[in-house]
Each structure stands twice: as C-alpha cells, then as structure tokens.
Amino acid sequence: MTHYRLFRRAALAGALALPILTTGCGLFSQEASNQIDPPQNAAQNNASQGEGNVTGQTDTQGQQTQMTVYLKDSNNLLAPVTVLAALGNEEKAGQKALELMVDGGALASELPEGFQAVLPKGTQVKDFKIVPDQKLAIVDFSKSFGDYSASEERRIVEAVTWTLTGMEGIQKVQIWLEGEELTEMPVEGMPLDQPMTRTVGINLEAAEGLNYSQSTAVTLYFSAVTPDDEPYYVPVTRLINRTNNKAKAAIDQLIAGPLSNGTRLNAVITPDVVVKDITKKNDIVTIDLEDSAYKEGVQQPAEMLEAVVLALTENTGFGKVQIKINGKTDVVDTNNQSYSQPVSRPDHMNAFKS
Structure with missing residues (x-):
C-alpha cells in the first residue's frame, strides 16, 4: 500500500x-x-x-490522414498507434491502414521504437469494400497473408479486426484470401465462419x-x-x-x-x-x-x-x-x-x- x-x-x-x-x-x-x-x-x-465500436478513427487533414492502427509492442501485446499517412483521392482509409500494418511495408521506417507490424511480409490488400447496411468490411488479402507462425494467428485477427472496427461505419470484418472467403485462418484454423467483431x-x-x-x-x-x-x-x-x-x-x-x-x-x-x-x-x-x-x-x-x-x-x-x-x-x-x-x-x- x-x-x-x-x-x-x-x-x-x-x-x-x-x-x-x-x-x-x-x-x-x-x-x-x-x-x-x-x-x-x-x-x-x-x-x-453498438458495443465496442468506435467511430471516426480517420480524419482527412489536407493530404494527410490521421488513422489508428494496431501494432505489436515490446511486450508482444497489441496497442493502438496513431499515424499520419497520405491518402489519395481513390484510396480507401481501411485499405491504407492495413497496408501500413504489413511487416516491411510503407510504415516500417516510421514505426516508434519497440513496435512491430503484424501482417506477414509481402501481404497485399487485393480488394477492400464496405457493405454499409451491414456495417461490414470485407478485405481480400494476397497469398502471403498466410505466411505467419502459429503463435501469431490470433494476434493477426485481433489487429485486423480492431483496426477496421475503429473506423466509422464498420462494426464487422470478413477476411478473404485470394478471392475466397475464409471460414478459418490458414495456419491454426481459428474459426472465421462469422464476421469478426470486437467481441x-x-x-x-x-x-x-x-x-x-x-x-x-x-x-x-x-x-x-x-x-x-x-x-x-x-x-x-x-x-x-x-x-x-x-x-x-x-x-x-x-x-x-x-x-x-x-x-x-x-x-x-x-x-x-x-x-x-x-x-x-x-x-x-x-x-x-x-x-x-x-x-x-x-x-x-x-x-x-x-x-x-x-x-x-x-x-x-x-x-x-x-x-x-x-x-x-x-x-x-x-x-x-x-x-x-x-x-x-x-x-x-x-x-x-x-
């Protein structure tokens, strides 16, 4: 005491x-x-x-967009980190956020000391769309998304889910791989039969x-x-x-x-x-x-x-x-x-x- x-x-x-x-x-x-x-x-x-959903995580400031992405810290825990990133006229904020979370990607040189990107090296976001009436984000990753160790599987799902559901109009996330909807994660088989939420x-x-x-x-x-x-x-x-x-x-x-x-x-x-x-x-x-x-x-x-x-x-x-x-x-x-x-x-x- x-x-x-x-x-x-x-x-x-x-x-x-x-x-x-x-x-x-x-x-x-x-x-x-x-x-x-x-x-x-x-x-x-x-x-x-809705429970656990936070709106307004991206705000355009001229050519810079402030967004919050989830990265791994020195304790191997996920933490939200706010970054500034250029967002072109045709770019979607959710897709940009995920690209910033790729190991060795665009954010690599800008990460604060002690933080790491969680998506596997070489991962690309092939498609990203939002179904407004369902508040659902659908993200289609490239094959490299499956190149991770078993111990990282849940962390990857959590990081993707919490990053996207932190954005306005998104409460659920569906993960695809190379044009096919995933019903489970590729390595350890974490179930994805329902869209992911913050629950x-x-x-x-x-x-x-x-x-x-x-x-x-x-x-x-x-x-x-x-x-x-x-x-x-x-x-x-x-x-x-x-x-x-x-x-x-x-x-x-x-x-x-x-x-x-x-x-x-x-x-x-x-x-x-x-x-x-x-x-x-x-x-x-x-x-x-x-x-x-x-x-x-x-x-x-x-x-x-x-x-x-x-x-x-x-x-x-x-x-x-x-x-x-x-x-x-x-x-x-x-x-x-x-x-x-x-x-x-x-x-x-x-x-x-x-």
Missing part, C-alpha cells in the same frame, strides 16, 4: 500524469484532447451506438482457475512505456466471473490493476478507489468514484480519468461518460482537462513523435 500512496502523491503533483499530445507526442492526438474536454455546444455523439477481444487474459464457460469479457486500458520513455495505452480483454453489471465489473478490474503475467503494464488507478455507483441514460454513462484521498481543487491523474472513459465506452457502447468523485463533478486532471460535463471517447490515441 505504501507504493500506491507514493504513486498517488506523485500523480497528484503531475509527475506521473501521461501527457496529452500538444507538441508531437503523447497518448491522444490534439483532436482527441479536444474531445475529452468538448466545447459546450460540441456535437454530442462521436462514439458508436473477439484483444490481448486476452484470464485469472487462474476461471471457469471459461461461466465467464464475462471486459476490455480494460492500462499504461506502458516505450524504450524512449513515451507513455501509451494498451487494451486488455480480461475474462472474469460472469456478471450482469459489465460496466462496474470493468472499472473494478481496472482498479485491481494488471495481472502478474510478465508484461510491463502499469496500473492507472490506486486500489483504494471504490466504485460507488454507475448509471446509464441517454447515451451517457455516469460513474461515481469514492476516493478518501480526494480533495476538491486538486488535479486528478489524467491517466486514471482517461482510462475510465476508455473502459466505460468500450464495454457499454455508450457515447459519453460523466465522472464524479465523491459525488462531485468539478473534476480537473493533470493536463488541465475538465470533466465537469460528460466527455466523449477520443478518436485517436498513442500518437508518438515522428
């Missing part, structure tokens, strides 16, 4: 707060920073209506002794640090005992922190914080956290509040989050972001120095 009390003191002083991108690096892009603290009359619905999970983990047939999956966001000491978020889908209150269970697990499984993930909330209440209404999730160390007017760790927003929007599909601490809404984080009003999930995260 001493370690966590020291953590809290440092965080409240701003020492451990993870920075919002304002000078070229950080957890969220500048645009995302604006969404965390939206203008009073900002658009009210920037997130998906496939990402960076799966489970507590020891869990009965998988009686489990619920919650996706959490912990922090990690690159070899260059740049902080970033890592999503983890954790299997827990079955529950009917997924939102509360997710935050309880976030408070419990990372599992001791050898990965270098960092807790984002101290264990003395308690979930007092969670309610849902009109696309807004309201959470009241109880924290005996909270003092009005003292900035709260940015990584804590951001992780709560990410976890609640991911696990409920609701578009906005209202955070209260000890019943108070006048909460400001160590990046001077206000949480006095409901905030949206950011479109982009983990933007590193170019």
Whole structure:
C-alpha cells in the first residue's frame, strides 16, 4: 500500500500524469484532447451506438490522414498507434491502414521504437469494400497473408479486426484470401465462419482457475512505456466471473490493476478507489468514484480519468461518460482537462513523435 500512496502523491503533483499530445507526442492526438474536454455546444455523439465500436478513427487533414492502427509492442501485446499517412483521392482509409500494418511495408521506417507490424511480409490488400447496411468490411488479402507462425494467428485477427472496427461505419470484418472467403485462418484454423467483431477481444487474459464457460469479457486500458520513455495505452480483454453489471465489473478490474503475467503494464488507478455507483441514460454513462484521498481543487491523474472513459465506452457502447468523485463533478486532471460535463471517447490515441 505504501507504493500506491507514493504513486498517488506523485500523480497528484503531475509527475506521473501521461501527457496529452500538444507538441508531437503523447497518448491522444490534439483532436482527441479536444474531445475529452468538448466545447459546450460540441456535437454530442462521436462514439458508436453498438458495443465496442468506435467511430471516426480517420480524419482527412489536407493530404494527410490521421488513422489508428494496431501494432505489436515490446511486450508482444497489441496497442493502438496513431499515424499520419497520405491518402489519395481513390484510396480507401481501411485499405491504407492495413497496408501500413504489413511487416516491411510503407510504415516500417516510421514505426516508434519497440513496435512491430503484424501482417506477414509481402501481404497485399487485393480488394477492400464496405457493405454499409451491414456495417461490414470485407478485405481480400494476397497469398502471403498466410505466411505467419502459429503463435501469431490470433494476434493477426485481433489487429485486423480492431483496426477496421475503429473506423466509422464498420462494426464487422470478413477476411478473404485470394478471392475466397475464409471460414478459418490458414495456419491454426481459428474459426472465421462469422464476421469478426470486437467481441473477439484483444490481448486476452484470464485469472487462474476461471471457469471459461461461466465467464464475462471486459476490455480494460492500462499504461506502458516505450524504450524512449513515451507513455501509451494498451487494451486488455480480461475474462472474469460472469456478471450482469459489465460496466462496474470493468472499472473494478481496472482498479485491481494488471495481472502478474510478465508484461510491463502499469496500473492507472490506486486500489483504494471504490466504485460507488454507475448509471446509464441517454447515451451517457455516469460513474461515481469514492476516493478518501480526494480533495476538491486538486488535479486528478489524467491517466486514471482517461482510462475510465476508455473502459466505460468500450464495454457499454455508450457515447459519453460523466465522472464524479465523491459525488462531485468539478473534476480537473493533470493536463488541465475538465470533466465537469460528460466527455466523449477520443478518436485517436498513442500518437508518438515522428
């Protein structure tokens, strides 16, 4: 407990707060920073209506498109990484994102230290289309897509699925190979008989002794640090005992922190914080956290509040989050972001120095 009390003191002083991108690096892009603290009359619905789907992951900025792709970090975990890429008039954002994820491809020289592309070398996207009324993306890969080791199979499926479902209008993904729909992956036979959604999970983990047939999956966001000491978020889908209150269970697990499984993930909330209440209404999730160390007017760790927003929007599909601490809404984080009003999930995260 001493370690966590020291953590809290440092965080409240701003020492451990993870920075919002304002000078070229950080957890969220500048645009995302604006969404965390939206203008009073900002658009009210920037997130998906369906569970786990996040809209607006690509935004054209002149000839540059900001997009979030999933890459493998030094812990062999997938993490979202925001990049800028040129998108021609005839190019599709989803296809471009996948091309950036090919080992040895166009993004190779621009990857942040400690990150790797996950699609096999030589993979080409032969065709990419979206079926709007089904919110379905169909991607047809070349033969090289099947040239991977068995241990990479699930990671590849997760990376493709989470990258594409992070884009507006896509909730499902269907994978083809050389013009033929796949019913299973080529190496280990992971089933693909149904289109993939975010329910496939990402960076799966489970507590020891869990009965998988009686489990619920919650996706959490912990922090990690690159070899260059740049902080970033890592999503983890954790299997827990079955529950009917997924939102509360997710935050309880976030408070419990990372599992001791050898990965270098960092807790984002101290264990003395308690979930007092969670309610849902009109696309807004309201959470009241109880924290005996909270003092009005003292900035709260940015990584804590951001992780709560990410976890609640991911696990409920609701578009906005209202955070209260000890019943108070006048909460400001160590990046001077206000949480006095409901905030949206950011479109982009983990933007590193170019």
